[in-house]
Amino acid sequence: MHLESLELLNFKNYEEINLQFSPEINCLTGNNGSGKTNMLDAIHYLSLTKSAFNPVDSQNIRHEENFMVIRGAFYKTEKPEIIQCSLQQGQRKVVKQGKKQYEKLGEHIGRYPVVLIAPNDTDVIREGSEIRRKFFDSILSQIDQQYLQWLLQYNHVLKQRNSLLKHFAEKNTLDRDLLEPYDQQLLHFGLLILGARKEFLNEYLPFFLSHYQNLSEGKEKAEIRHESNLEVEDPAAELSRSLRRDLALQRSNTGIHKDDYVFEIEGHPLKKWGSQGQQKSFVIALKLAHFDVMRQHKGYKPILLLDDIFDKLDDHRIARLMELVSGHTFGQLFVTDARPERTERIFQQLPDTEVRVFKIEKGKATILKDA
Numbered sequence: 001m002h003l004e005s006l007e008l009l010n011f012k013n014y015e016e017i018n019l020q021f022s023p024e025i026n027c028l029t030g031n032n033g034s035g036k037t038n039m040l041d042a043i044h045y046l047s048l049t050k051s052a053f054n055p056v057d058s059q060n061i062r063h064e065e066n067f068m069v070i071r072g073a074f075y076k077t078e079k080p081e082i083i084q085c086s087l088q089q090g091q092r093k094v095v096k097q098g099k100k101q102y103e104k105l106g107e108h109i110g111r112y113p114v115v116l117i118a119p120n121d122t123d124v125i126r127e128g129s130e131i132r133r134k135f136f137d138s139i140l141s142q143i144d145q146q147y148l149q150w151l152l153q154y155n156h157v158l159k160q161r162n163s164l165l166k167h168f169a170e171k172n173t174l175d176r177d178l179l180e181p182y183d184q185q186l187l188h189f190g191l192l193i194l195g196a197r198k199e200f201l202n203e204y205l206p207f208f209l210s211h212y213q214n215l216s217e218g219k220e221k222a223e224i225r226h227e228s229n230l231e232v233e234d235p236a237a238e239l240s241r242s243l244r245r246d247l248a249l250q251r252s253n254t255g256i257h258k259d260d261y262v263f264e265i266e267g268h269p270l271k272k273w274g275s276q277g278q279q280k281s282f283v284i285a286l287k288l289a290h291f292d293v294m295r296q297h298k299g300y301k302p303i304l305l306l307d308d309i310f311d312k313l314d315d316h317r318i319a320r321l322m323e324l325v326s327g328h329t330f331g332q333l334f335v336t337d338a339r340p341e342r343t344e345r346i347f348q349q350l351p352d353t354e355v356r357v358f359k360i361e362k363g364k365a366t367i368l369k370d371a
């Protein structure tokens with residue numbers, strides 16, 4: 001799959017732009033703040049109907065404007081598939097495939113997969129468990145619509161159960177009959193989700209380990225473990241046991257919304273023990289495994305977006321990554337770099353590859369090189 005063209009109207013610092021891409025490698029060069037990352041973000045937006053960086057949708061509209069449009073032509077076969085995301089200030093966003101508007105944005109998720117590797121990705125290691133659950137849930141939701149539905153239903157029940165706990169606390173009462181149906185639903189969807197997460201990790205892990213091995217040249221042993229407080233002999237009893245605590249804290253403490261993925265190197269927690277280089281390699285391996293799993297499920301290669309990745313890697317690791325690129329492991333690739341000479345040096349060695357280099361300046365783009 002590849003993105004043939006992209007049109008932006010009032011998206012972040014782009015007023016109006018229309019670009020044609022290479023189906024293979026696209027390099028976006030330009031000074032800090034010129035709009036390189038924003039361009040990748042627009043592609044991310046087309047795929048996942050949201051920004052990878054700014055969750056407040058209205059802030060993705062260009063300052064002083066009241067609407068934005070992102071439109072792209074994807075090719076999976078011979079025929080273009082036009083995706084358009086548009087947003088008017090104060091209204092709901094609209095996503096269309098051709099002329100048809102999606103009723104639910106969830107239907108679109110996973111149809112045009114992208115994998116983004118960006119500098120802030122190490123958050124997935126350093127921050128709390130929520131960001132790790134989100135990382136894996138996002139992949140799972142893109143390969144399994146059923147999983148996404150379970151997750152939405154689970155979150156809905158969780159919210160209702162928490163409101164009920166709050167209500168009990170405020171009124172200083174407890175009505176177990178009222179709580180019972182919520183507990184059942186929470187367990188029902190929770191156990192389905194737990195099973196899917198375990199199964200998914202089994203599939204994902206070999207890809208991850210192989211990439212980590214490759215990047216670290218087999219010197220370090222990495223591990224990912226999934227932990228859940230529902231993973232006990234009697235989950236229902238566990239849920240009842242935590243009721244007193246739930247009431248005291250006015251929120252549910254048992255369930256898959258507390259799951260975590262533990263990242264380790266050489267048996268030690270990566271967060272505390274991993275060097276910056278090890279953490280970066282871990283994250284890149286996580287993302288490349290994301291790519292592999294998507295490719296396996298979709299039957300075509302996702303678009304890979306590499307934001308400032310060269311800055312973060314030593315020459316050794318860049319060489320490893322370039323082996324993957326030149327071996328055509330990846331499909332279409334978008335790479336940003338503030339230093340055009342470095343990008344050219346890295347990519348000019350690639351034989352038989354269509355490389356297009358863009359220079360981005362204050363929301364405008366020109367083609368520097370087309371080979």
Ligand SMILES: Nc1ncnc2c1ncn2[C@@H]1O[C@H](COP(=O)(O)OP(=O)(O)OP(=O)(O)O)[C@@H](O)[C@H]1O
Nearest residue numbers: 012013032033034035036037038059060061062063
């Ligand atoms: N809604 C918006 N309206 C106008 N400008 C915006 C909006 N959102 C972000 N910007 C601006 O877009 C500019 C370009 O950001 P971007 O992150 O794409 O730069 P970059 O080329 O990737 O820079 P760097 O090399 O530092 O990574 C920033 O200066 C930012 O302030």
Ligand SMILES: [Mg+2]
Nearest residue numbers: 036037308336
């Ligand atoms: Mg940037």
